[in-house]
Amino acid sequence: MPINISDILVVGVSSRALFNLEEENEIFNTQGISGFRKYQLEHEDEPLEPGTAFHLIQSLLHLNETAKKRIVEVVVMSRNSPETGVRIMNSVEKYKLDITRMAFSGGESLAPYIDGFDIDLFLSKDLMDVQSVIDAKKCAAAYIYAPPTDFKPSDNRVKIAFDADAVLFSDESEHRYKTEGIEAFQKYELENQDVPLGEGPFAKLLIKLSKIQEELPTTIELSSLRIAIVTARSAPSHMRVIKTLRKWGVYVDEAYFLGGLSKDTVLKEFGAHIFFDDQDVHLTESSKVVPSGKVPYASDSPLLNLKPKK
Incomplete structure (x- = not known):
């Protein structure tokens, strides 16, 4: 009988996101599969160095110990073959990562296997795989x-x-800002502050994280899982965000409405294990201080043809 993991946060992480495989990827690009296979076999007993998502995955898995039950599951997803993936398996064991599920697709796209593993969050350094998942919702x-x-x-x-906007919430407000300007955007958001924002690509993930928080012990309201919103929004558009979260039944520990200021300093002080944004203009700086991930626009999004906001 299949296992029900609907109440568990399931993270699918590519091997290149979990471990530093950039040298190996360059060997694959320059020497092909035969050179890559030879290199991996010769080095399969050498542990890989941590990658961008390593600390996030390690800390998420520790939540299972805090909650005293399994609330997080991680699936390592790789385009390696099972044979060349032995080094990845060995590295998982070396770092004592409590990971039991893995997918080795032998060069094929990983996107079609998202549903098979009930993935809630997919992290990858392959933009085409990520785009496929976003487009398919x-x-x-x-x-x-x-x-x-x-x-x-x-x-x-x-x-x-x-x-x-365009991450937790739909891209409707961001599109209005870019096409009509800041004054029209602020006026609309103020007038519609009691109308919940539409769900964005990360809305369901946020809701699930909020539910997982309820399984964790707290000390003076300090949960071992902290969630923050770091946005370019400012007053009066901030109220619609707060009221939307209330409507969703989501508790957010921290929120920073920066009004266009750079996000990197706040993110560094917060100590984010990862920060998700839709725009390179913010991610270029944030990725220098905290692990960061870009949420691509869907291929049919009108934002693709607009200039990024300042």
Whole structure:
């Protein structure tokens, strides 16, 4: 009988997002599959270095110990063959990551297997796979940037930060801002502050994270899983965000309405294990201080043809 994991957060992470496989990827690109296969076999007992998503995955898995039951499941997803994936398996064991599910597709796209593993969040360094997942609306998905050179988690709590529009919420408001300007945007958001924003590609993930928080012990309201919204919005458009979260039944620990200021300083102080945004203009700076992932627009989104907001 199939296992029911509907109440568990399931994260699918590519091997290149979990571990640093950039040298190996370059060998594959320059020497082909035979050179890559030879290199992996010769080095399969050498543990891989942590990648951008490593600290996030490690800390998420620790939540199972905190909750004293399984609330997080991680699936390593790789385009390696099972044979060349032995080094990945060995590295998972070396770092004592409690991961039991893996997918080795032998060069095929991983996107079609998202449903098979009931993935809620897919993290990858393959933009085509991420785009396929976003377009199919299978789950939350992000393209992982290169890791910061000196990032280390500030404590044992898991800290996840999200941009608002086109990530947690639909791209409707962002489209209005870009096409009609800031004044029209602020006026509309104020007049419609009691109308919930539409769900974006990461809405269901946020709702699930909020439910998982309820399974974790708290000390003076300090959960071991902290969620923050870091957005360019400012007053008066902030109220619609707060009221939408209430409508969704979501508790967010922290929110920063920056009014166009750079996000990197706030994210560094928050100590985000990962930050999700839709725009390179913010991610270029944030990825220097915290692990970051880009949420691509759907291929049919009108935002693709617009200039990024300032």
